[in-house]
Amino acid sequence: MDRSFLRLYAIHFFFTVSHIFGWTLSSLYFVKIGYTFMDVALYFALSFITSVLVIIAAKHFRSDRSMQIGLIFKILLFFVAAYAFVKPLIFAVAIIQGIVMVSYGVTMNFQFFKFRGEGKNASHSGLFFILWPVFGALxxxxxxxxxxxYGMGFVFFIGALLLVPALVISLWLKKSDMIPSDFKAFVKNTKGLKTIVFIQGVWEGIDWVVVPLVTLTFVSKEFEFGAFYSYLGVFGIAAFFALGRMSDRMKKRAIFIYPITIAIAAFTILSGLSSTFLAWGIYRGFVSFLLSLFSPFSMTLIVDLTKNMGDSMISRGFFLNFGRALGAVIVVLMLYFSFDIKHALIVSGAILLLHPLYLREKKKGYQVDV
Structure with missing residues (x-):
């Protein structure tokens, strides 16, 4: 296996482990130190909006340097979060998080999928996403x-420490590509994908805000909260990787994407209607399992149809975060008008049902059969 890819995967490994260990409890932490649910929802909204603005403002990304900047800002994120009890700092954390999602996320995706083998897009995507459920279970x-x-300060410190090897390894990467960030170009080169990615983003924006906050209405201790997320991480560890290989052979991503997306939408809606912790856990478990199947396929679809990998990953980052921002704003509005935020999941599930409908319509114009 190519040494450059092994180094890149090592960076991905350390970043993933750092994020899961160091940041999963962040919503619980913010609430415990005095922030309201509204504050947390605004934090998410601001982080997504920051990502969108960074992509609009950037003229280009140099994939090695941008990745290093992202890692440095992620380390900074942990240290600033440790002092977030100084009230305005949660919004500084949001801005830093938004920068990380673009400077690290876009460039890692671009670099990673340059190494895909011929006819192995889904397997390569599975390799990218497998780390999240594996480590998310523990x-x-x-x-x-x-x-x-030991306190959350210790958790943040370990999260930051885990990024140091990633930062060191990133210095050994070969000088990489300059990825121009031309808004007109990346919109043009991702025709037929933008709305699908945007819909996914709206669902994620609502889900990422609501799930930890609703979970906090059932549990309040750090271990209970972490154990619930570990429970969610157990689902789908092996299944989606096997299906990724099957999809590579069949070349029919839509066969899997249609039913999986509809099922995610259905269980999202059901979770929004749940009234007990048992029901909440069952429905969110199904969502977690199905999402482990959906994530690699959604990325594979973009890689399959890409005309320019740089444009595709920048466009994906832009429209995902634009959708996430809208989703988070929906939650903010529901909190402002005193609606039960759990019902935001009904909205996100209904919106996600548009995904397979739109994909079915747009795939007729794709030059690649999906």
Whole structure:
């Protein structure tokens, strides 16, 4: 295997482990130090809006340097978060998080998928996403135990420490591509994908805000919260990787995407209607399992149809975060008007049902059969 790819995967490994261990409890932490649900929702909205503005403002990304900047800002994120009890700092954390999502996320995706093999887009995507459920099944509970015993400052410190090897390894990467960020170009080169990615983003924006906050209405201790996320991480560890290989052979991504997306939407709506922790856990477990199947396929679809990898990953970052920002704003508005935020999941599930309908319509114009 190419040494450059191994180095890149090592960076991806350390970043993923750092994020899961160091950041899964962040919403719980913010609420415990005095922030309201509205504050947390505004934090998410601001982070997504920041990502959109960074992409609009950037003239180009140099994938090695941008990745290093992202890693440095992620380390800074943990240290600023440790002092977030100074009230305005949560919004500084949001801005830093938004910068990280673009400077690290876009460039890692671009670099990673340059190494895909011929006819192996889905398997390569599976390799990218497999780390999240594998470590997500263990590290949140471990983080919860650590927080209860040593405090969240310790958890943030370990999260930052885990990024140091990633930053060192990034210095060994070969000087990489200059990726121009031309708004007109990346919109043009991702025709037929923008709305699909945007719909996914709206669902994620609502889900990422609401799930931790609703979970906090059922549990309040660090270990309980972390254990719940570890429970969610158990689902789909092996299944989606096997289906990724199957999809590479069949070349029919839509066969999987249609039913998986509809099922995610259905269980999202059901979770929004749940009234007990048992029901909440069951429905969110199904969503977690299905999402482990959906994530690699959604990325594979973009890689399959890409005309320019740089434009595709920048466009994906822009429209995902634009959708996420809208989703987070929907939650903010529901909180402002005193609606039950759990019902925002009904809205996000209904919106996600548009995804397979739009994909079915747009795939007729794709030059690649999906």
């Amino acid at each position: 590290l949140p509970a471990l983080a919860g135990l650590s927080a209860e015993k």
